[in-house]
Amino acid sequence: MKKLNKISSIILCFLLMLLFTACKSTESEVSSNEFEKAKAEIQQAKASSNENEETTSDNQTTQPNIKENKLIEVDGGNQSGHREPNVVVDIGYGDREYYAYTNEHNQLVKVIARKITLQDESTEPVLSTGRYYRDEAKVPGVESPTLDEGHVIADSLGGVSNAYNITPQESTLNRHGDQAYMEKAIRDAGGCTDFVAVITYPNTNTQIPSHYSYTYTINGHVVNDEFDNVNPDKVNAKLETNVSTKEQTNNISKDLMITALDKKAEYIVITNLASKSVDLTGWKIISVTGNQSFTFPKFTLDSNSSVKVGDSAKNSDVEFHWLDSKGTWNNSKSDPAELYNTKGELVYRFDD
Numbered sequence: 198m199k200k201l202n203k204i205s206s207i208i209l210c211f212l213l214m215l216l217f218t219a220c221k222s223t224e225s226e227v228s229s230n231e232f233e234k235a236k237a238e239i240q241q242a243k244a245s246s247n248e249n250e251e252t253t254s255d256n257q258t259t260q261p262n263i264k265e266n267k268l269i270e271v272d273g274g275n276q277s278g279h280r281e282p283n284v285v286v287d288i289g290y291g292d293r294e295y296y297a298y299t300n301e302h303n304q305l306v307k308v309i310a311r312k313i314t315l316q317d318e319s320t321e322p323v324l325s326t327g328r329y330y331r332d333e334a335k336v337p338g339v340e341s342p343t344l345d346e347g348h349v350i351a352d353s354l355g356g357v358s359n360a361y362n363i364t365p366q367e368s369t370l371n372r373h374g375d376q377a378y379m380e381k382a383i384r385d386a387g388g389c390t391d392f393v394a395v396i397t398y399p400n401t402n403t404q405i406p407s408h409y410s411y412t413y414t415i416n417g418h419v420v421n422d423e424f425d426n427v428n429p430d431k432v433n434a435k436l437e438t439n440v441s442t443k444e445q446t447n448n449i450s451k452d453l454m455i456t457a458l459d460k461k462a463e464y465i466v467i468t469n470l471a472s473k474s475v476d477l478t479g480w481k482i483i484s485v486t487g488n489q490s491f492t493f494p495k496f497t498l499d500s501n502s503s504v505k506v507g508d509s510a511k512n513s514d515v516e517f518h519w520l521d522s523k524g525t526w527n528n529s530k531s532d533p534a535e536l537y538n539t540k541g542e543l544v545y546r547f548d549d
Contacts, residue, residue, distance in 0.1 A: 266298055273357030278335035280305065280404075286361040288350065290329055291321065295350055295392075297361040302401040305364055308349045308394040313413070315388050316353050323352075333358040338365030338405040343428070345371040349394050351380045364396060365405045367428050375424040379411055382420070389413040389420075455547035456503065458534050460526035464507025464515055465534055465547075469498045479539040482506060484525050486532035491519040 266285040273290055280303040288308070289295035295310040316323060323329060333339075333346035347366025350356030370376050383389045395410040411422040425432075452471035457464075465482060469475050477493040484490070491506055494517075498504055508525065509518040519525055526532050526549075534547040 271359050273359055274330035275359040276332055276334050278360050280360045288357050288362040290355050290357050293355045304398055306396050310392040312390050313388045313392050314355050316355055328352045330358040334360040334363045336360050336363050336365055336404050343368055347371040353384055367426050369428045369430055374429040379422050386415040389415045454545045455534055455536055458547050458549050462511055463525055464505055464512050466503050466505050468503040472500055474499045481537045483535040486527045489525055
């Protein structure tokens with residue numbers, strides 16, 4: 198009996214070791230499952246194509262259905278701009294295996310590649326422009342003067358130019374923005390692995406994407422690039438303007454400023470830090486969210502003094518009453534306070 202117990206213990210230890218090894222390897226294999234699945238589906242379709250091949254009117258070869266997407270072959274230089282719904286297409290130039298997927302609305306929604314192999318002009322027929330083909334697919338939307346025929350996987354990374362690798366992409370983004378930066382990073386690294394592009398749209402009726410999400414691995418490091426299909430220069434300029442405006446409005450006056458805003462107690466405090474008094478007659482306080490305003494009657498705020506304006510029903514010490522018991526400040530969301538002089542100039546803004 199003791200001998201049997203010893204044998205059972207050895208077997209149990211062996212099984213635990215196998216389980217540990219399996220769990221450890223599973224984590225490293227997760228990232229490759231999607232690529233292996235795609236490759237298996239492609240191989241299955243190719244194996245079946247010899248027995249059941251159907252040629253469509255535009256010389257595309259349609260293979261049997263494979264689960265949700267069917268494999269079709271499309272020439273890399275096809276410029277028609279037409280996409281079939283629910284298909285998968287190999288968009289890698291030459292022997293590269295880059296797979297593009299469409300949804301039921303003919304929209305290009307995903308592109309994957311186990312390994313991105315850079316273009317090699319010494320062995321491949323590359324044009325003087327650095328491209329494999331003279332032009333790209335005319336996907337609906339690219340006729341806009343602000344949208345390029347943007348590759349999901351660039352020529353320099355081994356991608357073809359048919360509609361399954363082209364989306365209408367904002368020209369600055371494509372040539373000088375995040376898309377261009379991503380492509381350069383991959384080129385500088387000599388390629389990448391585990392490449393996944395997820396493309397989203399504002400609705401089901403357009404072929405112009407609203408957002409791109411790229412995930413890929415460079416030298417063992419996983420990179421995720423997210424960006425909208427917009428002009429980055431205009432977005433950055435607007436952000437800089439907003440920041441600049443906020444800084445300016447918050448610092449227009451270092452002497453006269455809003456020093457307190459209690460939205461629940463319904464009061465606001467304005468302080469004069471200057472060395473001389475300020476005539477506030479006709480000045481306005483604005484509750485931005487509700488666009489309520491208070492105009493000072495004849496009043497002078499002395500140097501190094503404060504004035505409290507608010508709901509007298511909740512405050513016994515306010516100098517000026519404003520909307521008693523009616524609620525001035527929004528407590529559920531941001532409601533900044535602004536102070537304007539008699540010329541209508543913004544003197545101070547208090548964000549809350």
